């Protein structure tokens with residue numbers, strides 16, 4: 800597929816925000832997830848971008864609630880971040896299918912699974928609508944656009960740095976980490 804340069808730039812930006820969304824949620828749930836690396840550089844025919852996470856495995860019915868919502872929200876966070884940034888909805892079938900497979904395993908009922916996923920999606924969107932969280936997302940996405948690929952340690956450093964700078968003057972010597980802002 801050949802696209803004009805403008806479209807390519809827009810699309811790369813879209814991918815960067817998508818992957819940054821996954822990465823940020825993995826960091827918000829750092830007690831149950833770990834981000835290993837993220838990229839917005841495509842491998843033609845293979846992927847458009849990616850975010851590699853260490854996440855819970857095995858039967859989702861045996862996961863803790865925290866593992867469950869952390870992983871499902873991190874899966875939904877890609878599309879949500881890109882959507883909040885661009886206003887464009889573009890499905891990522893692998894992410895949604897994976898989230899659905901987890902939901903159906905836990906709920907044993909299609910309607911209940913779909914409803915639960917929709918509530919989780921809303922929780923993700925509400926988190927991104929918090930200005931201090933969104934600024935961290937932007938910092939990650941812009942860094943991805945600059946560097947193409949970022950490892951987990953650098954991603955965490957960028958996120959914590961951005962989060963702390965937005966909090967300067969708002970706390971009294973008590974620096975809270977990003978993970979301590981974790982939604983319940």
Ligand SMILES: [Zn+2]
Pocket residue numbers: 817821877878891894
């Ligand atoms: Zn994705």
